[in-house]
Amino acid sequence: MSGKLAKLKVKIRNFSLKDMLDFKNLPLRRDKAIAAAEDKDINTSFPINSNAARLHPSVQKMVVSRIIERDGCSARTLVLKKEDNSPAAWFRAGQYVSVKMKIGSSYVTRPYSISSSPKLTKDGRIFITVKENPGGFVADFILTELKEGDSVLVSGPEGNFYHDRLRDSRNVVAVAGGSGITPFLSMAYAIRDGIEDFNLTILFGSRTEKSILFRNELDSITEETDKVRVVHVLSDEEAPLFEHGFITADLIRKYAPSDYSLFICGPEGLYRHMEDVVKELGLPKRLVRREIIGVSGRMVSSVSDTPEESYRLSVIQGPYRYETTASSKETLLVAMERAGILAPAKCRSGECGWCRSKILSGTVCIPPQNDFRRNMDKQTEHIHPCVSFPTSDIVLEVPRGDTPDA
Numbered sequence: 146m147s148g149k150l151a152k153l154k155v156k157i158r159n160f161s162l163k164d165m166l167d168f169k170n171l172p173l174r175r176d177k178a179i180a181a182a183e184d185k186d187i188n189t190s191f192p193i194n195s196n197a198a199r200l201h202p203s204v205q206k207m208v209v210s211r212i213i214e215r216d217g218c219s220a221r222t223l224v225l226k227k228e229d230n231s232p233a234a235w236f237r238a239g240q241y242v243s244v245k246m247k248i249g250s251s252y253v254t255r256p257y258s259i260s261s262s263p264k265l266t267k268d269g270r271i272f273i274t275v276k277e278n279p280g281g282f283v284a285d286f287i288l289t290e291l292k293e294g295d296s297v298l299v300s301g302p303e304g305n306f307y308h309d310r311l312r313d314s315r316n317v318v319a320v321a322g323g324s325g326i327t328p329f330l331s332m333a334y335a336i337r338d339g340i341e342d343f344n345l346t347i348l349f350g351s352r353t354e355k356s357i358l359f360r361n362e363l364d365s366i367t368e369e370t371d372k373v374r375v376v377h378v379l380s381d382e383e384a385p386l387f388e389h390g391f392i393t394a395d396l397i398r399k400y401a402p403s404d405y406s407l408f409i410c411g412p413e414g415l416y417r418h419m420e421d422v423v424k425e426l427g428l429p430k431r432l433v434r435r436e437i438i439g440v441s442g443r444m445v446s447s448v449s450d451t452p453e454e455s456y457r458l459s460v461i462q463g464p465y466r467y468e469t470t471a472s473s474k475e476t477l478l479v480a481m482e483r484a485g486i487l488a489p490a491k492c493r494s495g496e497c498g499w500c501r502s503k504i505l506s507g508t509v510c511i512p513p514q515n516d517f518r519r520n521m522d523k524q525t526e527h528i529h530p531c532v533s534f535p536t537s538d539i540v541l542e543v544p545r546g547d548t549p550d551a
């Protein structure tokens with residue numbers, strides 16, 4: 146403004162008799178409109194909401210419709226089907242779901258990569274494969290107790306371990322160990338089915354020829370599409386047509402095209418081994434992707450060599466307080482599950498933030514490679530219990546998780 150106040154001209158019309166009559170007849174007109182309206186409920190659900198709920202469900206009620214034993218591989222594939230036969234949530238090949246169960250008095254969740262094609266979601270099915278995990282009581286339960294017809298609660302698809310053409314090269318070299326083949330099997334199916342469009346070279350490490358998981362499935366995919374290639378690498382035996390030893394930088398160079406993204410999925414030992422291999426290859430960070438779902442006590446051993454100790458863990462959930470103990474070699478999430486405390490969890494690797502909780506007192510050790518907390522969370526003493534190992538007595542404020550029978 147230039148110092149002068151702008152003059153605002155407002156024209157006020159006189160209130161007329163017609164305005165008064167309009168106002169007086171307003172209820173009459175409203176009643177007429179109501180009487181003339183159709184006698185049906187007002188629409189309170191909109192297509193956008195139902196589509197969003199269908200595509201991104203927080204839980205899917207599913208049954209184990211079939212169990213496929215993987216003889217010689219100490220593993221089982223579970224075919225999960227929606228209880229109401231509706232389509233399962235669509236996913237990107239490489240994503241995982243978190244399966245929630247009640248075992249004894251403990252509520253547990255475990256993330257498993259989906260091993261089937263996204264195409265099968267249309268008839269409500271997804272496949273997951275569970276491999277023997279010595280000392281792991283959920284894998285034990287699934288391998289020995291779970292049977293066809295049992296119900297499980299499954300999360301919507303989670304995780305970022307999928308091919309993104311804006312971020313990744315059109316050529317992917319996948320390094321898989323053991324059951325780490327599952328996300329790559331799903332990618333291979335998706336390529337075969339025309340859902341994904343990139344070239345996939347899988348270097349698959351197994352101990353022996355007999356212990357190769359999904360050998361027939363991988364063979365039939367490579368017969369159907371030339372965009373997928375599989376190289377088997379056997380560590381414990383030599384056989385014609387197979388590579389022998391470990392997956393090294395030289396082996397990757399032998400099979401990789403000139404430009405590629407490197408995807409890695411397998412047991413913890415494979416990730417440690419691949420750290421040096423990636424350095425030797427000199428690949429930029431953005432071209433290397435790792436899938437780590439689940440963290441074990443061995444990971445804390447890599448950052449802390451303190452002896453195993455037991456601490457007091459107090460958990461506050463709303464008005465409730467629980468007291469239990471936690472080992473320095475187990476995550477706080479595992480300690481809570483053992484005590485039957487219903488804690489939220491999905492990825493179990495520090496990435497999704499679903500288990501975010503506040504430390505009211507005490508200290509923890511978090512392996513740096515699994516510390517995905519926001520800076521603000523670090524400043525305000527928030528942690529992800531799925532990757533936090535106690536180093537003192539702890540008081541923890543935890544949100545309440547869903548029950549498997551929700």
Ligand code: FES
Nearest residue numbers: 491493495498531
């Ligand atoms: S369960 Fe995902 S961060 Fe803890």
